[in-house]
Amino acid sequence: MSEAVAITGVLGGIGLALAREFQSRGYQVIGLDLREECEHEFAYFQLDVTDRVECEKTFQQIRTHYPKLRYWINNAGIAHLAPFLDSSVESFDKVMAVNFTAAVFSTHYWLTHFKAYGGVVVNISSAAGFIPNGDMSSYVASKHALVGFTRAVQMELDFQQSLASTCLVTPGFVKTEIMQVGSKYGLPTKLSSFATPPEKCAREIVEGVLKGEKEIVPTVSGKVMTSLYHYMPFGSKLSGLVYKASKKLR
Numbered sequence: 133m134s135e136a137v138a139i140t141g142v143l144g145g146i147g148l149a150l151a152r153e154f155q156s157r158g159y160q161v162i163g164l165d166l167r168e169e170c171e172h173e174f175a176y177f178q179l180d181v182t183d184r185v186e187c188e189k190t191f192q193q194i195r196t197h198y199p200k201l202r203y204w205i206n207n208a209g210i211a212h213l214a215p216f217l218d219s220s221v222e223s224f225d226k227v228m229a230v231n232f233t234a235a236v237f238s239t240h241y242w243l244t245h246f247k248a249y250g251g252v253v254v255n256i257s258s259a260a261g262f263i264p265n266g267d268m269s270s271y272v273a274s275k276h277a278l279v280g281f282t283r284a285v286q287m288e289l290d291f292q293q294s295l296a297s298t299c300l301v302t303p304g305f306v307k308t309e310i311m312q313v314g315s316k317y318g319l320p321t322k323l324s325s326f327a328t329p330p331e332k333c334a335r336e337i338v339e340g341v342l343k344g345e346k347e348i349v350p351t352v353s354g355k356v357m358t359s360l361y362h363y364m365p366f367g368s369k370l371s372g373l374v375y376k377a378s379k380k381l382r
Contacts, residue, residue, distance in 0.1 A: 136160035141208030145308030149334035181234035231274035246296035304354030
């Protein structure tokens, strides 16, 4: 039996592209998502990642049926795009629950399991985990939290010389529904050409994961944006200028 990888949010965007890329390399894929039906050729579990009771049940099933699970990928994510003061606190909480809190729960569960033989939890964050942007405060907050959390956990694992590890992934613009291209607060249509196809992004992620990299920045836009933000003296101001420019393009 070949090694297995489990992917949340598997039925679209980066998740589906990851599933296909891993399958092309001979891995068993276990997909998890909200929809009842899945027409793709991999094992599938319907799951709300914010429901801890159901997560416990499903995770135990996966452990029983796929003892060679090597990678758990927290990819499920949502975005609420609107100015903060025009949004409800409930919408903020929902984004945090899916993008961050659910990942914390599954990271804890699977690292506890993986420490016996060396599995990896991969957390899909975003360049938005480093760079603030207006009209997406809840998404930015959730991704910033996921970056800090994953790095802190890996620091502990390194100190403990644990067999288990994490991998932090921070893509830039990717052509998925979460970008809401052309919508009032989404990526302007004129900038859509800067977005990377999910298949290319997934290929970069899988190659990095299989090499054992602890942090991966896939997509050209991700590499450029994070480099400018971190290493240029004007990086913190640049994000504000980009936000203002994008508003004019809508």
